[in-house]
Amino acid sequence: MKKKLIYSIMFCSVLFLGCNEEFLEGEQTNVLTASGIAEHSDNYPQLLDGSLNGITSLIIEPFGITGSRHFDFGQKMVDIWTDMICGDMALSGSAYGWYNDSANLISTVDFTQEENDITWKYYYRIVSVANNVINSIGGNNAEPETDEGKRILGQAKIYRAYAYFYLLQLYQGTYDPNQEVLPFYNIDIYSLAKVPAGDIYDQVVSDLTHAIQLLDGYTREAKNLVDKTVAQGFLAYTYGAMGDFANAKIQADAVIASGYPLTTAGQLAFPGAGSGFNDVNTASWIWGYDLVEDLGHQLIDWWGQVDCFTYSYAWAGDHKSIDDLLYSQIPANDVRKNQFGTGTAPLQPINKFFDPGRTIGGQYIITTDLVHMRVEEFYLLSAESAARTGNEPAAKARMIELLSSRLGAAEAAAYINPLSGQALLDAIYLQTRIELWGEGKSYFAMKRNQATVTRGTNHVYRAGESFSYNSDEMTFQIPDTEIENNPSITGQNN
Template sequence: MKKKLIYAIMLTSALFVGCNDEFLEGEQTNVLTAEGIAEYSGDYPELLDGSLNGITSLIIEPFGITGSRHFDFGQKMVDIWTDMVSGDMALSGSAYGWYNDAANLIFTVDYTQEENDITWKYYYRIISIANNVIASSGGNDAEPESDEAKRILGQAKIYRAYAYFYLLQLYQGAYDPNQEVLPFFNGDVYSLEKVAAGDIYAQVVSDLTDAIGLLDNYTRTLKSQVDKTVAQGFLAYTYAAMGNFADAKIQADNVIASGYPMTTAGQLAFPGAGSGFNDVNTASWIWGYDLVEDLGHQLVDWWGQIDAFTYSYAWAGDHKSIDDLLYSQIPAGDVRKGQFGTGTAALQPINKFFDPARTIGGQYIITTDLIHMRVEEFYLLSAECAARTGGEPAAKTMMIDFLTPRVGAAEASATITPLSGQALLDEIYLQTRIELWGEGKTFFAMKRNQATVTRGSNHVYRANESFAYDSDEMTFQIPQSEIDNNPSITGQN
């Protein structure tokens, strides 16, 4: 990766209102160098805050990387791709072709496909901005004194860790700390060559651990702002990906203890009270984004690709549905069975993800909210980690508590109590796939469980085929742009 991938921090001229002439002299008013920010960040902390807001915006930004492609809309674009690659999300109808190469598992075996390039640039752009903020805050080992400085450094470290965590999951087939996998930049190290996965995981753990301490006294005002609990969530996932299930459980339990209640039975599926995964104010949501009309999101958005009640692709024929084999494993009395449609909307998530007005093709300006993390993820992860570390009784208790609002107390106990060993782990994995369908998290679970995925019959492409977690089809490819422009990269992993 050449230095062109170390992006200048872009700030709007509005951030400079009130700054003195000396500061502006010799600088463009919409671009700042890292050196300029470092020099003036003490007097104008809003400069660093503006950079963090730039990351927050990029995470949900339509056309943020390409400027034109209709599956380019930040983190949720990756969520769709990973859900499709893992097989739990079926492309059950294709009218416009945007997801043909994902559903057909073409881009995961062909490094020239643009999905690889967009994903790579998205995460490295976040890393670049975060690195600049960290450098401008005093560097990796800085120990800021003010609460505001702690917040800025802590949030920057979360964003850098988040981006590297995803790159590791996407571009490494199976966890191997000795395998050289990615170019690595952290402000102190600038390596165009691929660095061992273990070194990058160590940076992710360090960043998240630091962030938890830095943000200990921080109370956010918006769920789009990352905080201590978000850091604990990513640290739980990171440890689990490394096979360190004891520490993963500690962090998952910390998330649970932070006070977010589980989603109620009514909220899980329409027509329950307050139903639908469409409101950032839902108490179980830990990290999400409040989409408002002024943002102008329309057509090119995650909602447009998933929701039949939004005027966009899902309504117009690019149908995303739950894999029918997975659906068949949801008991008839499970509230979550009702998340998916029947008839002409067969197995589409019309009762999980929907515009509350529920007019087919009706939502034009998108104001339904985006979910990135919720507390149920960590009930499931904690139970999985307990089962892997000799704590089966605790795992069973947690799973019964988790399932009771979904299937009833008697059914929850009857399902979980007889299980042990691999059968218990298999059930936790199944419940993870059912619960988190469409939320971009089951790809991680597939990797952790070293699963082989068998697709059902309702996929336009590759129906009824099976793929192991570490097969070429389950791993993204280092893109052609990187291989062409970085002489230190000579091929894939």
């Protein structure tokens, strides 16, 4: 498996770094050109699978962008940054300083901070590789005839949409389709200048809609591969970010209808039937990654930054905890209250995210798995979308279904049924923050709800301060490297 991973990264790098105009000139018989790949892609899909696997690898790869920085490990690095920026994850202890600038909200107001550059390069690298695959299989409007061709094009379009969706969320303060926000490359358009956000949102919706069609009937081999349900999940989030809650609900309900069950009460917190947050085989997980010993993950990994049972930073003094103000809003009878420690590990997620060995600093080679998407996200988004479109009975039904295993059926109904209007929306937002703590989704909810977040007392930096969703502190900056090297970029967006 490790050899396959290394091969995938090498192949991805060749496509990403090698496919420039000079490289593609001529039809040398000993060089596989982009047109050659396109000509043979239906017969030899493994030529493009190498690039897709390269993206899959980059999403969880330690040092994938910088080669050296200890908070550089793919999508989960962004999940930590966004959870810290919106305040739900408190940096409650700092021994090594890796997250000082994020927690202190310096990185989001200073375009020279490396967090901006790393995030920018990470997502645009995925865009570039996905574009190469899409171009090689026939372009944006291709309609492959074979099942393999459909799978490859569908997965490439999901990856491109995923990357652009995150770029839009991170680098635009407030949704405005007319605001020029980002450079845009989709094969047919190559704009170094910023284009209106609406153009990019249109591309994301188009890519995901087409991917859903292409991947209908496809059964993946493992959950680290994207499929139709993952596309529906991202499309639900995209419509939600655009304020199109009618379509957001349609897609969120489609995800729920795909058959993934809710995380059980026993899986929610230790001690129970086992954790639902460290094993890719957990039935509620839609998209995740099975970390195995052969991958050699150690120290530089999301688990190392969050789990005190892993030999890395969370154990050694860089503590990540739930914001104590948020924690105080979890009722005592809610099983999720037990996810967080007290005493020697105050409010750290020792009973949500943990190595099963449960020895402090014990897991050296990391084999606990990474969750990217689970079905609970879409119960919450479906409820929010229903409430925003005036269908409060549907919103309440979704919330009671979700919360019955967290609070008890009678308690969930007693909590939710009396609510209406803004009070119902506020409850859904609160439950989204509680349910998805540490999973990188609170940032999206903050923006959808146009919320003002107030930090509790257990943050090393900015404790007690409040920030609006559209403040400079809540949005990433186009990095200085892009501004210096791209003369078409002028100024920030927020």
